Amino acid sequence: MCCILMQTKEKLKKILKLSLDSFARNDIKIENINEKLFKLDINIEIPAQRDYGEFSSNISLVSAKLFKKSPRFIAENIIKYVPDFLGVCDYILKYEIAGNGFINFYMNNKFYSEILCEIDKKKENYGKYEQKNKRVLIEFVSSNPTGPMHIGNARLGALGDCLSGILNFFGYEVLTEFYVNDAGNQIQKFGESLSLRYEQIFDKNVEFIEDGYHGEDIKLLAQEFANIHGDKYIKVKSNEREKVLINYALPRNINKIKSDLERYKIFYDSWFYESELYKNNEISNIIQKLEKNNAIYRENNAIWFKATDFGGEKDEILIRTNGIPTYFAADIAYHVNKFVTRNFDMCINIWGADHHGHVARMQAAMNALGINNKILKIIIVQLVSVFRDGNICKMSKRSGQAETFASFLEEVNTDSARIIFNMQNPGSKMVFNINEAIKNDMSNPVYYVKYAYVRLKNIVNLVDNNKKKENFNNINLDLLNSPEERELIFILGMFPEEIASSSCLLDSTKITKYLINLVSWVHKFYQFKKVRSSEINEKLSNSRLFLCKQTIRIMEIIANILKIDMPEKM
């Protein structure tokens, strides 16, 4: 499926290629011209300013070398032949050469009215593509259940959930997943920490361990446990006590994570427990497979993965000298489970920047296991710090100063957070300005967006109430020819392309930026063009109303993808 805008680009490209071909054939004799033309990187672009037209091509610039002529000269010669092929596209109003050799195309009214009609026809499916039959697993947040989430998880969550919304809308079969690290070393440490805090309640002289979990949350959990069970477990052997405490605390932490994320509008399709990998021997299975593929060796009683043989930076330990598998070994098994057992075609992991060292070795492990026909995409998200009252508080889990996810949610509205996090590229580190995120003006983009929706909705509702039913027979979309109206329509027409490129690039921020741009034109339109004014005739009024309705449609599609509530009134 395609849209008017993309089709038009293709048609213009065709016209230009045919014209260039004519020029080459008739005016210049070059051998194998078709082959050479084929290699040219001819683009149809949307210029930044509309004075340059709706579309613009670099064809004469990129072919300058081939013809050994100036771009301007080539453009003049190409344009001579364009009339021969105008039948290919009936949206062209005029075309001209700009200063340095760009060929600019200006579109007629039909182009604009057909964009609106296309949206009206496809409705909430506008911008959707045919089902790809591609199963995608997207895993994000997956915070450690040994402690509370922090603000960085809010960024990961917003990016992951919105990306899954985009991919789903685009036509992939998407499954969202939270990977629960409920096994391995850190759970032992968790139990040990809990146990010591529990003992300290009854004996102040008990010393805490250096590499334990120092957070207040551990003390609280131990206290809660003591409130229920008293000193009953003091005399129990320490590893027994640790087990009991883990069984008490871990489900509590996981439930807290789950409920916090639900407040943030994230509802996972799946919660995958690391402990399942142990139960099903999946870790020992992958060790065997790796051994078969000659990808491991033994040293000092530990089992190593020859990561360097498969594109990794250095070799990695899979099974420690003490026989306990590393986190990495479990994670390989987890990925094999995704790709082989569950047979996903693409797996997307959204990881914090502190995990980026993990990327190369995981890719290497996939190579070693022959999982090459599948796609593993890892999106690394830089860390978040909080700006509050003029100060930057750096996020740090160990210092205990971290802004927790829960306290963040208390302050910042979920929709604001989702939009703000999705306005900034994952690759750049982020300073989250709390003071601005809780304000009710343009420093908080969520109000800018919602207000635009309310304004349009208000127009539509008022008209509906006044006339009971609008008469779309008495309509002439050619009347929508002001810069404000045209630009708004043009941006609506760009939506399918935005969705497509967001999906291909796995970029959830693109569509948010698009939304902000769309909304700014909604406000301009609202400012300059009255819809239900007595000063304009009914035909124009109806046409503008039609534009409002299609704009609302696109805004609702995006709101749905991003899970932003759009209010009727503010």
Next chain:
RNA sequence: GCGCCGGUAGCUCAGUAGGAUAGAGCAACUGCCUUCUAAGCAGUAGGUCGGGGGUUCGAAUCCCUUUCGGCGUGCCA
């Protein structure tokens, strides 16, 4: 030391797969509500795109180099 990411307006950030005069918001200043909600719009001011080379019709964007910052470089996860 090595690796990954980043450096764009006073601040926070965009910059459409190399394109035309580098853009928003915040902060500052000036206008616009008896007319569909001013949570808005229009305008002014603000820049050596960290520095230096290179590639070409054309570079914030690609390559090299240098500098500064964040992270990683665990038999931690």
